[in-house]
Each structure stands twice: as structure tokens, then as C-alpha cells.
Amino acid sequence: MDGSTSLDKSIVFIAASDEISDSLSASLSESALNALRDQLETGVTFNWVGGTGLVPSDGGDIIPILPNSSIMLSNSEGVQVEILLDGFGRLLGSNQSDAFSLDGINLTHEACGDSNCFEGGKFNGRYIGEEAATIMSLIEAWGEQTGDYSGPGIFVRLAQ
Numbered sequence: 001m002d003g004s005t006s007l008d009k010s011i012v013f014i015a016a017s018d019e020i021s022d023s024l025s026a027s028l029s030e031s032a033l034n035a036l037r038d039q040l041e042t043g044v045t046f047n048w049v050g051g052t053g054l055v056p057s058d059g060g061d062i063i064p065i066l067p068n069s070s071i072m073l074s075n076s077e078g079v080q081v082e083i084l085l086d087g088f089g090r091l092l093g094s095n096q097s098d099a100f101s102l103d104g105i106n107l108t109h110e111a112c113g114d115s116n117c118f119e120g121g122k123f124n125g126r127y128i129g130e131e132a133a134t135i136m137s138l139i140e141a142w143g144e145q146t147g148d149y150s151g152p153g154i155f156v157r158l159a160q
Contacts, residue, residue: 024126024136027099028073032132036073043074044157046135051153054085054139058147063088071125071135071155073100081105081123083139088116091141093123102126102135109141119143125155133157 028036036044048069053062066084073079078096085091089112093105107121121141128134135155142148 024128025132026103026124026126027097027101028127028132029130031130032127033099035131040073040075043072043077046071046073046155046157048083049154049156051137051139052151054141054149054151056147056149060147062151063149065139065151065153069153069155071102079105081107083107083121083123088112088118088146091118091121091123091139093121102137107139107141109143116146117143118146118149 025032033040048065048067051065053064055062064086066086069082069084071079071081078094079100079102081091081093083091088109090110091107092110093107095101095105102123102125105123107123109118109121112118118141120143121139123137123139125135125137128136134157137153137155138150139153140148140150
């Protein structure tokens with residue numbers, strides 16, 4: 001890109017080797033479901049460990065994603081996403097799926113006060129590894145007053 005071209009769609013955010021790409025999945029594999037079966041009754045939590053934060057498409061200030069952000073999987077609630085933003089409230093989303101799909105989870109904005117409110121967002125993720133020890137994600141948020149933001153991040157499953 002020479003700087004005069006802009007992208008209006010999400011782009012691939014992580015390039016993976018063949019060995020790693022074979023272990024990526026938008027839904028829990030059969031082996032991961034078997035390994036996590038008992039834990040899914042009470043809930044399996046993945047915690048935010050790092051990423052870029054939300055980067056504005058216009059080149060402004062990055063919105064940090066706070067360390068208490070998480071993804072919870074449970075048989076009763078499905079997938080629950082909670083992205084905590086520094087000074088911008090939180091983005092919440094959920095998905096009911098037998099295989100706990102991380103594709104296209106719509107996010108709503110809460111607790112943002114009188115300003116700094118996104119109108120919507122989307123979460124896409126991939127489980128990494130046979131037993132889904134990690135989730136890599138792309139988080140997007142947008143609004144007429146805030147503009148468009150996106151950023152990749154990693155969530156790691158808590159040991160139980």
C-alpha cells in the first residue's frame with residue numbers, strides 16, 4: 001500500500017504456518033469438546049493476555065483493552081464475550097451454538113456514559129490447539145461519533 005489506498009473491510013490479521021493453521025478452528029473440535037466436557041457444565045474462561053487494543057481507522061488514539069476482558073463458554077450460556085475498554089465502557093456479545101462458534105458474534109456497547117459510545121461491533125475468533133488452549137481474535141467496533149476501530153488480541157484458557 002502506498003498510503004493512498006484505504007481498506008473498508010476486515011483484513012486477515014494473522015498469517016499462520018501450515019502446522020498452526022491446521023489447529024485453528026472457529027468452533028470447538030470434537031477432541032476439544034471431549035477434553036472440556038466436564039468444565040463446560042460450570043464454565044470455561046479465557047482471559048485477555050494481549051493485543052493491539054482497538055486501533056482507529058483514521059489513525060487516532062488507540063483504545064486499550066483492559067486485562068479483565070474475557071470469553072466464557074458454558075453449556076447453559078453458550079459463548080459470552082466481554083471486552084472492557086479504557087474510557088469507553090464495554091462491548092458485550094453472545095452466541096448459542098453446540099460447537100461454541102466464535103464467528104460473527106455481534107457486540108453491543110454498554111456503560112459508556114454520555115459520550116464515547118460505539119453503535120455496534122463484531123467479534124471473530126479462532127481456537128488454537130487440539131484442546132483449545134488459546135483464542136486469537138479480531139474485535140471491531142464502530143459508530144458515527146466514534147468512527148471505526150479494530151484490533152487483534154489473544155485470550156488464554158484458565159487452568160482448572
